[in-house]
Amino acid sequence: MIVPVKVCAGTSCHLLGNQEIIDVLENMPAQYQNCIMVGFTSCFGACEQGPCVLVSDKLIYQATPEKVIQAIKEELRSKK
Ligand code: FES
Numbered sequence: 654m655i656v657p658v659k660v661c662a663g664t665s666c667h668l669l670g671n672q673e674i675i676d677v678l679e680n681m682p683a684q685y686q687n688c689i690m691v692g693f694t695s696c697f698g699a700c701e702q703g704p705c706v707l708v709s710d711k712l713i714y715q716a717t718p719e720k721v722i723q724a725i726k727e728e729l730r731s732k733k
Pocket residue numbers: 661662663664665666667695696697698699700701703704705
């Protein structure tokens with residue numbers, strides 16, 4: 654199964670550090686790279702709580718690489 658991961662590419666989320674999350678996602682181990690599909694999206698309308706990342710249908714506010722990876726792991730576990 655593939656978990657869609659959409660990083661908000663809006664200006665606020667960019668200024669709040671979405672690049673760190675993108676870097677981590679792009680350098681995930683192969684076992685995860687094969688299970689996720691990373692993309693970008695425009696503003697979620699929650700700019701003050703950015704950076705925002707949508708993992709499957711779960712929107713993560715004030716996202717950090719750790720929070721995003723945890724959400725991906727949970728999603729993969731729930732779909733097994
Ligand atoms: S810029 Fe990311 S939620 Fe608005």
